[in-house]
Structures are given as structure tokens and as C-alpha cells.
Amino acid sequence: MTTIKDVAERAGVTVTTVSRVLNNRGKISSKTREKVNQVMKELDYHPNEMARSLFRKKSNIIGLILPMVSHPFLGEMAYFIEYYAYMRGYKILLCNSQMDRDKENEYLVLLKKNKVDGIIMGSHTTEVDEYIGLELPIVTFDRVIGENIPFVTSDNFEGGRLATEHLIECGCKKIAHITGNLSRDLLANKRTEAFFDVVRKHSIEHVLIQADLNIFDLDGYTKLFNDFFADHSDVDGVFATSYAKAAYFIKAGLERKIKIPERIKVVGYDDYRISSMFLPHITSIRQPVEQMCELLVDLIISQINKEPIQRENCFPVNLVKRQTT
Amino acid sequence: MTTIKDVAERAGVTVTTVSRVLNNRGKISSKTREKVNQVMKELDYHPNEMARSLFRKKSNIIGLILPMVSHPFLGEMAYFIEYYAYMRGYKILLCNSQMDRDKENEYLVLLKKNKVDGIIMGSHTTEVDEYIGLELPIVTFDRVIGENIPFVTSDNFEGGRLATEHLIECGCKKIAHITGNLSRDLLANKRTEAFFDVVRKHSIEHVLIQADLNIFDLDGYTKLFNDFFADHSDVDGVFATSYAKAAYFIKAGLERKIKIPERIKVVGYDDYRISSMFLPHITSIRQPVEQMCELLVDLIISQINKEPIQRENCFPVNLVKRQTT
DNA sequence: TTGTATGCGTTATCAG
DNA sequence: CTGATAACGCATACAA
Numbered sequence: 001m002t003t004i005k006d007v008a009e010r011a012g013v014t015v016t017t018v019s020r021v022l023n024n025r026g027k028i029s030s031k032t033r034e035k036v037n038q039v040m041k042e043l044d045y046h047p048n049e050m051a052r053s054l055f056r057k058k059s060n061i062i063g064l065i066l067p068m069v070s071h072p073f074l075g076e077m078a079y080f081i082e083y084y085a086y087m088r089g090y091k092i093l094l095c096n097s098q099m100d101r102d103k104e105n106e107y108l109v110l111l112k113k114n115k116v117d118g119i120i121m122g123s124h125t126t127e128v129d130e131y132i133g134l135e136l137p138i139v140t141f142d143r144v145i146g147e148n149i150p151f152v153t154s155d156n157f158e159g160g161r162l163a164t165e166h167l168i169e170c171g172c173k174k175i176a177h178i179t180g181n182l183s184r185d186l187l188a189n190k191r192t193e194a195f196f197d198v199v200r201k202h203s204i205e206h207v208l209i210q211a212d213l214n215i216f217d218l219d220g221y222t223k224l225f226n227d228f229f230a231d232h233s234d235v236d237g238v239f240a241t242s243y244a245k246a247a248y249f250i251k252a253g254l255e256r257k258i259k260i261p262e263r264i265k266v267v268g269y270d271d272y273r274i275s276s277m278f279l280p281h282i283t284s285i286r287q288p289v290e291q292m293c294e295l296l297v298d299l300i301i302s303q304i305n306k307e308p309i310q311r312e313n314c315f316p317v318n319l320v321k322r323q324t325t
Numbered sequence: 326m327t328t329i330k331d332v333a334e335r336a337g338v339t340v341t342t343v344s345r346v347l348n349n350r351g352k353i354s355s356k357t358r359e360k361v362n363q364v365m366k367e368l369d370y371h372p373n374e375m376a377r378s379l380f381r382k383k384s385n386i387i388g389l390i391l392p393m394v395s396h397p398f399l400g401e402m403a404y405f406i407e408y409y410a411y412m413r414g415y416k417i418l419l420c421n422s423q424m425d426r427d428k429e430n431e432y433l434v435l436l437k438k439n440k441v442d443g444i445i446m447g448s449h450t451t452e453v454d455e456y457i458g459l460e461l462p463i464v465t466f467d468r469v470i471g472e473n474i475p476f477v478t479s480d481n482f483e484g485g486r487l488a489t490e491h492l493i494e495c496g497c498k499k500i501a502h503i504t505g506n507l508s509r510d511l512l513a514n515k516r517t518e519a520f521f522d523v524v525r526k527h528s529i530e531h532v533l534i535q536a537d538l539n540i541f542d543l544d545g546y547t548k549l550f551n552d553f554f555a556d557h558s559d560v561d562g563v564f565a566t567s568y569a570k571a572a573y574f575i576k577a578g579l580e581r582k583i584k585i586p587e588r589i590k591v592v593g594y595d596d597y598r599i600s601s602m603f604l605p606h607i608t609s610i611r612q613p614v615e616q617m618c619e620l621l622v623d624l625i626i627s628q629i630n631k632e633p634i635q636r637e638n639c640f641p642v643n644l645v646k647r648q649t650t
Numbered sequence: 651t652t653g654t655a656t657g658c659g660t661t662a663t664c665a666g
Numbered sequence: 667c668t669g670a671t672a673a674c675g676c677a678t679a680c681a682a
Binding site: 326328329330340341344345347348350372373374375376377378379380381 | 658659660661662
């Protein structure tokens with residue numbers, strides 16, 4: 001490995017001088033500067049960023065904790081977060097928690113030990129307390145984990161409202177609401193709050209279906225919707241709190257030759273970009289993923305730079321009408 | 326930040342001793358060991374991994390270069406690679422090249438500067454030469470980039486053969502082959518070689534469609550298949566070299582009320598796990614992604630440890646018959 | 651304009 | 667069993 005020392009010797013100067021041309025610091029004669037630059041080229045020298053980080057107490061690494069990169073929505077987030085982080089000179093350490101609390105905690109101390117400059121939590125399963133003693137800039141997505149920890153979210157209540165009212169406007173008389181595990185304190189639960197709010201206001205019949213399933217759990221969804229169709233043949237509208245739930249529902253419906261949207265109308269949440277390759281295109285609530293990711297990166301970097309930030313960051317959502325309503 | 330020095334002072338020993346209990350080296354009286362451990366707890370001390378890495382010349386970081394994590398197939402790879410790397414004590418630095426040659430090269434030097442221990446290339450757009458001077462363990466996926474650089478692949482020729490013969494067995498008389506850009510020297514191109522091999526052997530009419538499109542490029546695919554259906558109304562079989570191509574084709578077909586598989590049979594390549602939420606389930610060639618990722622991690626770690634490895638690593642594939650044939 | 655000395659947090663070597 | 671000390675590669679304060 002070639003170090004600053006090698007460059008210095010070969011250029012006939014000291015490491016200080018090399019360091020100076022490297023960092024554009026102080027005054028250097030253009031002659032030595034050129035010489036040094038030339039030697040660096042010759043030796044294909046690149047400064048050791050670990051050593052720099054150690055000295056500067058700054059790694060320029062952001063830890064990104066996600067339950068699962070292979071989840072299409074989180075994969076998109078990872079993509080955009082990497083994109084914006086890279087643009088601003090930061091690297092991403094990828095942490096898949098696999099929704100395993102132990103692994104998430106292990107990663108937390110790992111990130112601390114590795115001196116990342118900050119942490120973006122795309123989601124989490126851990127209790128709030130774990131993060132408090134971390135003394136590290138954090139920003140979360142769709143989750144409040146502490147009084148002073150900033151978060152980025154979108155208007156989940158409005159999303160739920162838009163979806164439900166849309167179904168009612170479409171003439172639905174009995175609406176099923178498919179949601180995930182409501183026990184975790186996610187901001188996304190407001191979608192469900194809004195559903196009940198609207199449905200009661202309009203005195204619409206409704207039914208709640210809890211589906212705490214992994215996105216890849218085909219069998220789980222199959223079983224869930226088998227039961228559903230057996231019990232609720234009169235439902236004519238469905239609001240699902242994720243794109244996956246809507247898609248699995250539609251699939252189950254199509255297998256039963258149920259016409260969508262003629263007989264049942266369906267609204268989902270969060271398109272996955274790749275869904276464009278499948279039919280039908282699902283009416284759903286969109287949150288501005290890219291801007292949210294840009295802000296996540298911005299908020300973490302601002303914290304790193306000790307700049308003031310806003311704690312609550314809520315983006316507007318909108319309903320995109322497509323083929324299922 | 327609490328350092329080894331703080332622990333030493335508080336425990337009334339020197340840093341050497343603390344380092345010893347930290348690394349279980351040498352003989353220490355159980356009394357001082359306990360004392361030191363206790364102080365470490367009190368201070369919530371975690372050794373600075375940057376400093377350790379600097380000294381040991383080993384970061385335990387693997388650079389993972391992918392064109393795009395949000396691609397479902399690559400997202401799965403990222404997931405498994407993180408999983409196996411984590412199990413073996415390595416961290417993943419996520420590099421999205423976005424199929425941008427400049428960014429890929431920038432990342433290459435960045436990884437070098439940051440002293441990653443090795444690089445896994447999930448794919449790439451760069452010329453071979455760029456990697457040669459890197460002096461860093463590398464392993465690639467589905468691509469040969471140098472005489473001595475190991476790679477992991479699956480039997481692409483066999484995959485192409487299986488797919489094509491399956492269509493023929495299903496009675497197809499004119500088969501379209503949808504492939505990507507063949508100019509890049511990817512091992513995946515063997516799928517196409519096999520297609521032509523089989524189709525000629527059986528004297529089957531065929532047509533080649535090149536689709537060098539981004540996986541999210543709905544419009545591009547729409548246009549492509551508009552042209553296709555205008556020109557080739559007599560095709561009754563399709564072999565696509567990716568799941569996405571097959572799915573977009575099927576979608577275009579369904580929009581035209583073409584019965585699949587009755588009128589046209591379709592075989593794809595590489596399921597995405599999330600496709601289980603959509604209909605129809607596409608007949609396709611499966612490669613053992615998880616094992617391939619495990620091996621990628623294994624090969625990079627073996628190189629890091631200077632252990633001998635096998636350069637060519639080819640996994641078998643199989644055809645999974647589902648609803649489109 | 652350039653060089654010397656010191657420290658970042660850690661581990662290893664060598665004494666004691 | 668424990669402690670000075672040097673070194674990892676780099677950057678800064680202070681001299682010259």
C-alpha cells in the first residue's frame with residue numbers, strides 16, 4: 001500500500017507538504033505542488049480515508065437501517081437515499097434488520113463502534129429507549145421514537161381519508177379495510193384512523209382485516225383472503241394500507257373471477273415502480289418517496305453539521321386513480 | 326466520546342491492560358479483568374473500529390456495487406449478500422452505480438480509499454481494465470472481467486435451452502426471443518446463444534427482439550410491444566431473458582385480450598419473489614439466488630484471507646412451470 | 651514556503 | 667501479570 005510517506009520521499013519533501021497539497025492548505029510553491037501531484041499520479045496514491053476519519057473524527061458514513069432491502073418500497077428508499085447521500089459526499093452502510101430486534105440492536109452498536117456520522121432508520125422494531133443513549137444523529141421514517149428525534153413522514157391521515165372517500169364516491173356500500181399490525185406505534189396507523197373516521201361519518205358498513213404478514217408470504221395472504229371471501233361476499237370496496245395487500249387481494253379476487261373494479265373497487269398505498277409491469281394498475285395513494293429520501297439525507301447531514309432542523313416533516317400525499325376503481 | 330484511555334484511568338490501569346482484556350490476550354488477573362469490564366460497562370465504552378481498522382489494516386467492510394438496488398432481482402441479491410456478510414462479521418458499503426460508468430469508477434476509487442477489504446460486483450458497465458490496477462479482492466456476478474478474477478454465475482446456456490425446448494414441447498411453432506443489449510459481454514448472453522441453438526436444431530421459426538430498456542421504463546416497453554404485435558401476429562411462444570421482459574410482454578398481451586397461455590406461451594427468467602402477488606404466475610428459469618450470494622460472500626472472504634478459491638463457479642438452473650405455458 | 655513534533659484511538663513489542 | 671513506547675496513516679500547531 002502506498003502512503004503519504006512514500007509520496008513525500010519520492011517527491012523529496014516531507015509528509016506535511018504532501019498533506020498540504022492534498023488539502024489545499026497554506027502556501028506552497030507551484031513547483032513543489034506540481035512535483036507532488038506528479039508523484040501522486042505516478043504512485044497512484046490515494047489518501048487513506050480511515051486514517052483521515054480517525055483524525056477528523058468524521059467518517060462521512062451514514063448507517064441506513066432497513067427491515068429488508070428486498071422489499072420494493074424500501075429498495076426504492078435505499079436507492080434514493082444512496083443517491084442523495086452520494087451527491088453530498090456520504091457513503092451508506094447498509095443494515096438489514098430483517099425485522100429482528102436483536103439484529104437491529106446489534107447493528108446499532110456496530111454503527112456506533114464504526115463511528116458512522118449518523119443513522120437513517122427506514123423503519124424499526126426496537127423500543128424507543130435503545131436509541132436514546134446513542135448520542136448519534138438520527139432521523140427516522142414514518143416513526144416517532146423520541147422527543148428530540150426528527151422524522152420524515154407523509155400525511156397518513158389524509159391518505160386514509162382520500163382513499164376511503166374515493167371508494168365512497170365510487171358508490172361502495174360496504175368497505176373492507178386491510179391493514180397490518182396496528183400494535184406497533186407507526187405513523188402509518190393513521191391511515192386506519194382516517195378510514196374509521198370517514199366510514200363512520202358517512203355511516204358506511206365496514207369490516208377490518210388485520211394482515212400482519214411478510215410481503216413475500218403468498219400462502220399467508222392466500223389463506224387470509226380465502227377466509228375473507230367466505231365470510232364477506234357483500235363487500236364492494238377495499239382500502240389496503242399497502243400496495244402489496246391490495247395486490248394480493250386483487251390476485252385472490254381474480255382467481256375467483258371477481259370483476260375488479262366492476263364488482264369490487266380497490267385502493268392501495270405506495271406504488272412500487274416495478275408494478276408498472278403488471279395488470280391491473282392499482283388506484284393508490286402516493287407519497288413523494290424521492291423527496292422524502294432527499295429530506296432524510298438532508299436532515300441527517302444538517303444534524304451532523306450542528307445546523308438547526310425541523311423535527312416534524314410531513315409531506316402531502318395524493319390519490320392516483322387507475323384501473324381498480 | 327469515551328476512549329480506551331478513559332477506561333484505563335478510571336480503572337486505574339494502563340491502556341495496554343484495557344486492550345488486553347478487550348482482546349483476550351495475555352495473562353490478566355481476574356481481579357483487574359473484572360474491574361476493567363465493570364468500568365467499560367459503566368462508561369458504555371465501545372472500541373473505535375476505525376482506529377482498530379487503521380492499525381490492523383483491515384476494515385471488515387465489503388463494497389457492494391450494483392447498478393440499482395431498487396431492481397427487484399438486485400434488491401434480493403443485496404439482501405442475501407448483506408445477510409451472509411453480516412453472519413461472517415463483515416459490513417456492506419452500498420454502491421449504486423446507476424449504470425453510470427463515471428459513478429462506477431468513482432465508487433471504485435472511493436472503495437479503495439476507504440480501505441474496504443474486498444468488492445462484490447453485482448454487475449457493471451465498466452471496462453475490464455479499470456479493475457486490474459485495483460489490487461483488491463473482487464468477485465463478480467455473471468460477468469468475466471479478468472483472467473484471475475473469480476465469478477459466480479449460473480448455467481445460462483442450459484437456462485436458455487430449457488426455456489426454448491419447453492416452448493417447443495408445448496407445441497409452439499414460431500417463437501419470439503426478447504433479450505437485452507447483447508453488446509455487453511455478459512454471461513447472460515448465453516441464454517440467447519442457447520435459444521438460437523435449439524431453435525435451429527428443431528427448425529423452428531423465430532424472431533429476435535432487442536429491448537435495451539430500464540426495468541421501470543413502462544413507456545419503452547409499451548412502444549416496443551405495440552410494434553411487436555403489429556409485426557408478428559403469428560408468434561405463439563415467447564422466451565424472455567428476464568422476468569421483467571416477460572411480465573411487460575404479458576401485460577401488453579392481456580391489454581390486447583390475447584389469451585396466455587392459450588394463444589401465446591411465455592417463459593421468463595429469474596422470478597422476483599414479490600411477483601407472487603401478481604397474476605399470472607410466469608413460467609420461468611430459476612437460478613439459486615441465495616446460494617449464489619452466499620458463495621459470492623464466501624469467495625470474497627476467502628480471498629481476503631488469502632485462501633485458495635475456484636475461479637469459475639457455475640450453479641445449475643431449473644425451469645419452473647407455472648401459468649404461462 | 652517548508653519542516654518538526656504531536657495526536658487521533660488502537661494494538662503489539664519488549665521490558666520489568 | 668502489567669506498563670512504557672512505538673506504530674498504523676494522516677493533519678494540524680508551531681517553528682524556522
